[in-house]
Each structure stands twice: as structure tokens, then as C-alpha cells.
Amino acid sequence: MERDTGLSKDTLRVWERRYAFPNPARDQHGERVYPIEQVEKLRLIKRLMDCGHRPGKIIGQSIEILRALGGGLGKESTGPVDLEIFLNLISSHQLPELRSLLSQTMARSGLQNFILKTIVPLNVAVGDAWMSGRIAVFEEHLYSELVQNLLRNAIAAIQPQGRTPRVLLTSLPQEQHSIGLLMAEAILAVEGASCIPLGPQTPMADIVTAARVHHADIVALSFSSSYPETKVAESLKQLRLALPVSKHLWAGGNGSARLRKPIEGVQTVVSFEKMLDMVKLWREASA
Template sequence: MNTAPSVTADQPNACYNIAAVERDTGLSKDTLRVWERRYGFPKPQRDQHDERLYTLPELEKLRLLRLLIDSGHRPGKIINQSAVELTRLIAAQTPATSTPPEIAVIIDHLLQHDVDRFRNALLQALMKQGLLRFVTETVTALNHWIGEAWLVGKVAIFDEHLYSEHIQNILRNAIIAQPGRGSAPRVLLTSLPGEKHRIGLLMVEAVLTAEGAACVALGTETPTIDIKDAAPAYAVDVVALSFSSAITQNAALAGLTELRGLLPEEVEIWGGGGALARARKAPQGVLLLRSFDDLRYALERWRVERRRR
């Protein structure tokens, strides 16, 4: 059907090499190749040098697959369904949270590209709810909504970028404005290389600061060795790592295990975020936080235990 000339014929029938697909889907090259071998999907065309060229629809379907696999489906069961069916599956598993009205307004301004109104709507939500509720309810919901809307093509990448920048502005501002300075525990906050999402990290920082902990935020992508050196330098009691779903659950657990081996026992390690939401068991000596309630509970527990000694 689709012979060579058709590629140049129509629109830019944009093609992606395997590295681009790895970058855009988070699926490793090895995984992409082994799926092709085992399941027959994706089955990319080849260039004159026999290298894989993936099409945009393939890439989009791969993203859907990734999302479903992250939330518990098995590759072999779903890989041969059509993109439409996959979309339906995704819709089915989101427990019909029709966009809550309070975030609908915010989203609306974002989609209209009305920067000022968007910013004001966010600020208003923050004022009305207070930092804690704003983070655990509104920002969580917004993140989730935007992630899915982007998948379906409802929002553009640059909308997401703008969203991310403004949430950062607001959270950082709110964290600074926090009254007290915080004392114990001292928590080192960062993510491992490959994990670039800053918002999750800032949300945790906001909650911890609000609860009176002292945060040392290192931003994203700190190699484990550097975390090893940073923990004593800043005399922290806890190292908290954030993993969004940009990273594999396995990769996240491997990182946590490695770090546990590097840090002295008395420094606790907490891990949280989308990638770990459905992890069964934590590595030895690591605490998995599956929600912000878990985070607050962990804080409480630390304080109680510390008092005992």
C-alpha cells in the first residue's frame, strides 16, 4: 500500500528514529525492539540503512500503552488493541472524575492562552484554599488533567510548559512566604537523573514546609553519589525522592535501593510519586509514600520516634 513516494507526497509524514521514540515515550530501545520481535507492534518502516522509522500514530499509541502499563495493565494483553480502544480503556479507568468546577475555570484560561487570567485564577484558588489544600487537591487534579489532555492532544506542549512555569512561580512564592523557618526533621529533597519533573518536588516541599520541617531542595536530577555526599554536608535526617511517571517503576526502585546502600542507616529514605504509586513492596530500609497523607504520616512518625530516643 504505502510505497516510498507517498512519504514525500502529503504533509510532512513525520518519522521518528528509535532514539526519539525512546525520549518521547520513556520506553527503552531494548523494549521497543523486543516488543516488535514478540508482539509485532510497533512494526516501523526502515530507512535505506535498515534503521527503524516510527510514524506519529505509532508513537501516540505507544504513549497510550505506556500510560496503561504504568497503571497496571500487562503489555501482552493490550498491545494489539487499536488506539481508539486504548483511549476508551484509559477513560474507563479514570473514575469518572468529570473536571471539578474549581479547576475547570483555570483550565479554560490556559486553553484560551490568557496568561494573566490564568495566573490570577491560580492565585485565587491558592488564597481561597490555603497552601495545603491547594497543593493536595487543586494542583494534583490539574497535573493529572493536563497529563491526560496532552496525551489526547487537547493541550499543546507549550501550554504544558506555561502551566509548569506558573505553578512553579506560585509554589516557590508560597513556600518562601511561609511564616516559620521549620526545624526538624531536616529533609533533603531531590530526584534522580532522568526524572525532570519539578512540580512534584515543589509540592512536597510546600507540604513539608507547611508542616514545619526544614527542607533543603536540590532541584531535579541529582546523581546518587552526589546525594551521598550532600546528606552529611547538610546534616539531613531524611532524603526524600520524587518519581513522576516519566520513569519506570523498576528504575525508581533500583535507584532507591542503590541509594540505601550509599547512605548511613540513620538517614531515612522516603520515595514517592506516580512511578511508585502501585509498587508492591519497598526496598529494605526505604519508606514508600503513596499519597500526601502518607507524607504527613511519615513526618509524624519520625517525630514520635525521635522523641523516644
């Protein structure tokens, strides 16, 4: 259930006590068995919470109402590219067609624009489509794999220039999403920065050591919206203390956008567009 919903065991228990939901059946040993509709409702609630809703307010609502609440989320942003075509290919399992359309789009717009104008909005659209029940988990997985291949191939095609800044890219142990890291790496590679990609889930002590031995100028962390809210600021403060002041610390992803107060010595990467400006600023400052 933790994996399926993104909610911790303790949270599920305390919700049972407080809100009488979820209300799982019990098997012959008295252990909880969650009906599929409760799992779906929990997933919806989790996603709405990531958008700022509070559990106590929405947990009593029916699935239909929750769906409606989420429906109006990403509608306002209609990108320049028609995302509907992509979504249709995803939900109709046209793997080769989807692959070539993505490749074509990338070739046409260039890597940076492809990420900014197509992949980022498409990720949001896919998330929404999953939420409204339009596409399934495995369809999302397949799409992710495809994008990952595309990005890794593009990055490999650019390859080392040895220019500054040297950016260490990773996420903390609780954060397993890596697609954001790849997008950042691709964009930075185009800018001519040298990336040290550690992949997701690097322990803090290792980040500090890696930054030292690889002479990183910037340590960039990614936080998805499923990263525990309370932990983001805490982890960043701790890491800031452990890193030499000379090294910049950047925090990106939807999880870091929720930060209320800025943290001393930590820069928030609001968007990939802004990240380009930040690289420019770093270069000016270090010149």
C-alpha cells in the same frame, strides 16, 4: 523517539520483532521513520502501561480502543474544585486568566490545601486531557511552568525557620520530573521543616554526601510513573545501604506507589496527606 514516547530504544526494537508494532517506514539510508499515528499510539500504550496494563495485551488494539481504555481512569475522583474551568483556560491559551485564577485559588485555600485539593487533581486531569487529545504538549508545558512559578514563589515567601526535621529532597539520575519535589517542599515548608532541595537527577553518591554535610534527618526521593519499574526497589535498597541508619529514607510519587513489597528501612509516601502524618510521627519519635 525515546524522548517522545518514554520507551527505550531497546524496547522499541524488541516490540518490532515480537509484536510487529511499531512498524516504522525507512528513509533512503534504511533508518527508521515513525509515522505520527504510530508515535501517538506508542505514547498511549506507555501511559496505559503506567496504569498497570501489560504491553502484550494492548499493543494489538486500535488507537480508539486504547483511548477508551484510558478514558475511564481518573473519572471517579471529582474534587471539590471545578477542574473544568482550569482545563478550559489551559486549552484556550488564556495565560493571564489562568495565572490569576490559580493565584486566587491559592490565596483562598492556603498553600497546603491548594496543593492537595487543586494542584494534585489538576495534574491528573491535565494528564488525562493530554491522553484524550484534548490538550497539547505545549499547553501542558505552559501549565507546568505556571505551577512551578507559583510554588517557588510561595516557598520563597515562607523561608527559613531552621526547625527540624531537615529534609533532603531530590530524585535519582533517571528521573527528571521535579514538580512533585516542589509540591513536597512547599508542604514541608508550611510545616516548618527545613528543606535542602537538590532538584532532580542527583547521583546516588552525591545524595549520601549531601545528606551528611547538611545533617539531613530525612532523605526524600521522588519517583514518577515513568521511572523504570524494576529500578525503583533496586535503587532504594542500594541507597538504604549507603545511608547511615539514623537517617530516614522516604520514597514518594506514583513510581514508588507501585512497590509491591515494602523495603526494610524505607518508608513509602503514599500521598501528601500521609506525609504530614509522617512528619508528625518523626517529631514525636525524635522528641
